[in-house]
Amino acid sequence: MNAPVFQMRNVSIDLDSPKTPARRIANGIDLELHRGKTLALVGESGCGKSVTALSAMNLLSAPLRISEGSILLETEAGREDIARLNPSGSQMRAIRGRRIAMIFQDPMTALDPVYTVGDQITESLCQHLGLSRKDAWKRAVELLRLVGIPAPEQRARNYPFQLSGGMRQRVMIAIAIACSPSVLIADEPTTALDVTVQAQILELLRGLGEDLGMATLLITHDLGVVAENADEVIVMYRGYVVEKAGVDALFDNPAHPYTQGLMASLPPADGERIELTPIPGQVPAITEDIVGCPFASRCPHVMPKCGETMPALGAISSEQSVACWLYPAAAEARP
Amino acid sequence: MLTYLARRSLLVIVTITGVMTILFGLQKLAGDPTIFLLPPEATETERLNLLRQLGLDRPLIIQYISFLTNAATGNIGLSWKYNQPALPIVLEAFPATILLATSALAFSILTAVPLGILAALRRDTWVDTFASGIAVIGQAMPVYWSGLLFILLFSTTLRWLPSMGSEGWLALILPAITLGLNTMARIMRITRSSMLDVLGQDYVRTVRAKGIPEYTILFKHGLRNAAVPIVALIGLQLGGLLGGAVLIETVFSWPGVGRLAVNAVYSRDFPLVQSVALMVTITFSLVNMFVDVLCAMLNPQIRLN
Numbered sequence: 001m002n003a004p005v006f007q008m009r010n011v012s013i014d015l016d017s018p019k020t021p022a023r024r025i026a027n028g029i030d031l032e033l034h035r036g037k038t039l040a041l042v043g044e045s046g047c048g049k050s051v052t053a054l055s056a057m058n059l060l061s062a063p064l065r066i067s068e069g070s071i072l073l074e075t076e077a078g079r080e081d082i083a084r085l086n087p088s089g090s091q092m093r094a095i096r097g098r099r100i101a102m103i104f105q106d107p108m109t110a111l112d113p114v115y116t117v118g119d120q121i122t123e124s125l126c127q128h129l130g131l132s133r134k135d136a137w138k139r140a141v142e143l144l145r146l147v148g149i150p151a152p153e154q155r156a157r158n159y160p161f162q163l164s165g166g167m168r169q170r171v172m173i174a175i176a177i178a179c180s181p182s183v184l185i186a187d188e189p190t191t192a193l194d195v196t197v198q199a200q201i202l203e204l205l206r207g208l209g210e211d212l213g214m215a216t217l218l219i220t221h222d223l224g225v226v227a228e229n230a231d232e233v234i235v236m237y238r239g240y241v242v243e244k245a246g247v248d249a250l251f252d253n254p255a256h257p258y259t260q261g262l263m264a265s266l267p268p269a270d271g272e273r274i275e276l277t278p279i280p281g282q283v284p285a286i287t288e289d290i291v292g293c294p295f296a297s298r299c300p301h302v303m304p305k306c307g308e309t310m311p312a313l314g315a316i317s318s319e320q321s322v323a324c325w326l327y328p329a330a331a332e333a334r335p
Numbered sequence: 336m337l338t339y340l341a342r343r344s345l346l347v348i349v350t351i352t353g354v355m356t357i358l359f360g361l362q363k364l365a366g367d368p369t370i371f372l373l374p375p376e377a378t379e380t381e382r383l384n385l386l387r388q389l390g391l392d393r394p395l396i397i398q399y400i401s402f403l404t405n406a407a408t409g410n411i412g413l414s415w416k417y418n419q420p421a422l423p424i425v426l427e428a429f430p431a432t433i434l435l436a437t438s439a440l441a442f443s444i445l446t447a448v449p450l451g452i453l454a455a456l457r458r459d460t461w462v463d464t465f466a467s468g469i470a471v472i473g474q475a476m477p478v479y480w481s482g483l484l485f486i487l488l489f490s491t492t493l494r495w496l497p498s499m500g501s502e503g504w505l506a507l508i509l510p511a512i513t514l515g516l517n518t519m520a521r522i523m524r525i526t527r528s529s530m531l532d533v534l535g536q537d538y539v540r541t542v543r544a545k546g547i548p549e550y551t552i553l554f555k556h557g558l559r560n561a562a563v564p565i566v567a568l569i570g571l572q573l574g575g576l577l578g579g580a581v582l583i584e585t586v587f588s589w590p591g592v593g594r595l596a597v598n599a600v601y602s603r604d605f606p607l608v609q610s611v612a613l614m615v616t617i618t619f620s621l622v623n624m625f626v627d628v629l630c631a632m633l634n635p636q637i638r639l640n
Binding site: 088 | 548
């Protein structure tokens, strides 16, 4: 595989607090994004997915911050570590919306209610590409057409409240792809939408990613979405990457007990009625101090060692790594 | 939008009619005016003559209807004290009050909005604490008291500003600031909370993710969205300003309708009091209508429905 356009290397995110010591929300995240490919980041609520997504844009704001690691972006000018850039500085602004773009979860609230959607698309075109208002508007209409909005000339003059949820998410996608970014981060882009609309939006995203050669980071809690859209998958649990695999390998052979638990709680695709097996317990609260593996309290295979140290991610095959003591050949304690 | 305007104008007329009805009722509650209009030694015949002269011998409903129809043509009757049409007296004093109220409003908006924005941006810092301190003082001090304190400090002790009269711009400063203080506090607080609310919205994060500079985010998206509650409050505050003017004009001897109203009440000059109330009602209703239309313009969801 060719060189990644975007890499997170050992990125940790801390939540600062004036009274208690900083809490680690994400621990040593490693991920790579490749042109035209989709990496899915999976996990349940509170596992650190969205924070990781925001950190990829260097959009974290106090009390959250990137405490270590590097976030490398390939540009024509070479490789840049955006974790080193001032989050509110002009260098970071020149990257946001231009090189890396983001689609947010809830299209109902993610668009400014007092401006037309056309105006909101032109904003980044004028900012990054220096287009005139007139040219930017033409381009905005083109983009609306590209994301499958009928009668884009009229729709561009609409306000967000005049559009349906699916339409608004298409507008969000149009905004994101406006400046042809090389990296697209989609944070639960279909969670707030109807199921029928979900499929259309995901198909649109996948098509655009391939056509425009964008590397996509798809954040979701829906394994069905992963199976359909991802090339590679990262499973997160309580701020740790617990498994990383090609999409087929993950579904054929889920290695981490948490991944296995997620699979067991999925209804089978053939519609057969079976009893679903939920994972017992809950994700430990962020305020809880945990020694060792955070999944130990819910794990059916828990061993004494799990309560002592968290293993690092180790390869169990050419396209699958797992962080679990069940795989002693691969596992080693985290540094 | 046109039907909205029409509906809103109708509401203004209803409001004014309602206020006039209350004024009419109040006059009746105040009792027989001939008793204090005539000297104590006046005869019963003189009293009945005056009653007929004032039209107070007619049935109540006729009095009410003629009061309303006269008012509609701008005729509130003769001022009992000055013995000339009451409304023109009020109209003559009105510009001074409008000048005072708009100066107070301008002072409060120009200080409150920047301070509110700053307090929102520098939340929980000394700027924020300073701003909320000003807000507490501004809202807690009654205008007649803060007015006297200002006179004591700036006129008597420091001798910087005149304490009374309406000669020149300097004379306007103290009354305008005193009158605007309370409004400033309110506008500042709503600006702060409204900005904080808007800046925490998802769409602001979207704009930031587009790589748009912070000042554009602040003014184009932030202030524009925060403006609706601020503008609505400013409209409401103008009522408070006109009411506050009654006290302020007395404290600073400002020759406006406020002082006129106070004097008219002292001399039980009912047509004059009614004329002041009518003018204030009309002004307040029109300003509120204007503000409502402005809010509708600011919000596309109202504008387009």
